[in-house]
Amino acid sequence: MSTQSTPRLGLDYVLAAQAQKHVTVNESLRRLDALVQTTVISRSTDAQPGSPADGDAYILTAQAAGAEWELMAADGLTIYRDAEWSEITPRSGWRVWVEDEQVLMVFAEGDWVRFTDSIDELQDLQSLGLGTSADAANPFSAKLNGALWTALTSGEGGNGDLRCSLNKEAAGKVLSLIFQSAYSGRAEMGLLGDDDFCLKLSSDGSAWQEVLRARPDRFLIQSSAGLAVSAINGTAPSVRRNRIINGDFGIAQRGDSFVAASSGDRLLDLWKLASAGGMTVDVARRAFAPGQNDVPGSPSNYLEWALDGTAAGYPAIEQRIEGVDCLPEGTAILSLYASASRPVSMTATFRRHFGAGGSSSDVLVQQTLSLTTSWSRQTVVVPVASLDGKTLGDNHSLALEFNLQNGEAAVDIALADIQLEPGDVASPFERLSHAENLQRCQRYFAKTYFHDTAPGSTTMTGALRSATSGPGDTAIFDWRLPVAMRAAPTVTVYSPQTGAAGVIDAAGTDLAANVLSGSEVAVAIQSVAHSGLDLAAAHIAASAEF
Structure with missing residues (x-):
């Protein structure tokens, strides 16, 4: 043998011709008694106990004090036997049960750590209970007051994202979350027997009412009591969202075709040729082909703005909206569909006119829109500045203007479903009945x-x-x-x-x-x-x- 003790627990060997072999054997038995199924009283006691019992054991702290303890190394094991304290130096992998904490510790890399902290992988568990017992119906169960899922950051080897995925076998199966009160269901949401996202509610846990169903192309509210909301895009439900009147060009009280229109001419209701810009301008209302799907919502009409020649100014059409205070302070959004006979840039401008005797006009936003030969939805975010300090005169208004640049060549522009609404989300066009649209136009x-x-x-x-x-x-x-x-x-x-x-x-x-x-x-x-x-x-x- 190359040593006189075992390599793992340090038990002394009985040597040949050794006298008093029982001494060696008994010492090894004492060491085995201390290290097999090891239990210590504490790992946080600093002061050496004055009246220990035989077999008491501790993990020494860095502040250990006492006639014998202060001579021993921190994190070592000390065991009281035969009226004296013995020191045992731990080795990596040794496990100790700490009685006052009811925790299992393991010695690793020169330090004692909780055994649970050393576990970095659990595979193929049949059940897991956190603070409670799991069972066959609920193989994962947790009883706690808080839970946190946080992303693994880039600095920790992750990418900073966190995405939780829940999967079901097929469309006809159920994938849901159930919310209970005193173990009685009150709400359930998820994919409930199909691939629509649903929300169901119950007052007693047995009778359920579907109140919401969402599909990729439709959002359905199915509550028997209807929908109660305080605002839609910042506007009360009973108030029309769209501040543009005749944005679908459905009303044409002066006619639906204007040939060689001049600057200042009135066109379709509420729309005016602000400037011909030195070009020959024809404006007409055109009908969409039945069943077209270039512009959603089944619109009937669009405005064709045909310009011939070369611009010697800034050709523009506009609508004046009654009242500079027609939009609340904050954010509004303009949306429209547009196309052109060739790629062209068109500028959208919102200008506040404070009226006779009022403050000087100001521009809320001016944005260039890139039009192509295909219909496309265009949006403009409008920052609505405060009216604080402004003076409102007679006939104040908010003007929306579409214009081309000086020097622009001949082009035909098509506009449809123009909408201006509070908020930063462009909602689908608010389509009115012909009668309501006409009444709104007849105010002007x-x-x-x-x-x-x-x-x-x-x-x-x-x-x-x-x-x-x-x-x-x-x-x-x-x-x-x-x-x-x-x-x-x-x-x-x-x-x-x-x-x-x-x-x-x-x-x-x-x-x-x-x-x-x-x-x-x-x-x-x-x-x-x-x-x-x-x-x-x-x-x-x-x-x-x-």
Whole structure:
């Protein structure tokens, strides 16, 4: 033998011809008694006990004090036997049960660590219970007051991400999370028997009501009580989100085609040619082909803005939105669909006009949109600055302008479903009924003609009538406007027979007429006197646009 003791526990060998062999054997038995199924009282006791019992053992601390303990090394084992303390130097891998902590320690790399801290891998466990017992129905069970999952950082060898995946065998199976109160289910969410994401609720744990179902292309609210929300994109549910009026170009009270339009000309309702920019400009409302899917939501119309020649300025169309305070402070978003006959850049600008006697105009945002020959959705985030310190004058407004650059060549631009809403999420276009859309437009422009008949057309349909008799009579027409207008309107009178402006029809004769009175809700006109005036007729158009 190369040594006189065993290599692992340090037990002395009994040597040949050794006297008093029992001494060696007994010492080895004492060491075995200390090291086999090793138990210590504590690993945090600093002071050497004054009245230890035979067999008491400790792991020594760095602050160990006492006649014998202070001579021993920290982290060593000390065992009291035969009225004295013996020191045993631990080796890597030795395990010790610490009674006062009820913990198993292992000696590794010169230090005592919890045995559980040394475990870096568990495989193929049949069950696991944390703070409770697992069973066949719940092979993983945990009873605790908090849990944390955190990503392994890049510095620790990970990538900083954390993604938890739950998987089911097939679409017809269930993958869900159930939320309970006193072990009675109240909510369940997940893939409940199909691949839709669902949320179910229960008041008693037995009767369940599906309230939400989400698919890649649809979000369904199925609660029998409906949906109660305080705001949608920052707007109360009863208030229309879209601040743009006639953004789908469904209303065309002045007609749906404007050839060689001039700067300042009114186009489809609420839209104006702000500048022709030295180009020949034609504007028309076009119909989408039935079943098209380039622009979602089944829109009916789009605006075609055709420009010919070379721009000697900045061709632009605009809409003025009533009130610079039409958007709350914060963020708004513009969305629209657009295409062009060739790739071209178009600028979208939001400008606040503070009105007569108000503060100077300012620009909220100006952004270049890149249009291609295919329809694409364009968005512009609009930072809405505070109105603090601003003065609001008469007729203040927010202007949306689309313009091309000086020097731009001929191009045809198509625009559809223009929407401006509070918040930073562009929601699907808010499509209104024709009747509601028309009413919103009539706050700014109204007429007695049928809605698809342009002012100045020769038709009696919708014309006002005035019964008169006797020589020297005048014809008076009272018209109650279909909705209250933004302001007392500018009124134009037309003859139903000839379409001439500024006159009424008196049995085939055009008579000059003037506004007798006008307000936001009603207009009255009166013709000049006419000998033998018989039944008279007139059309009226009223504008309260910016």
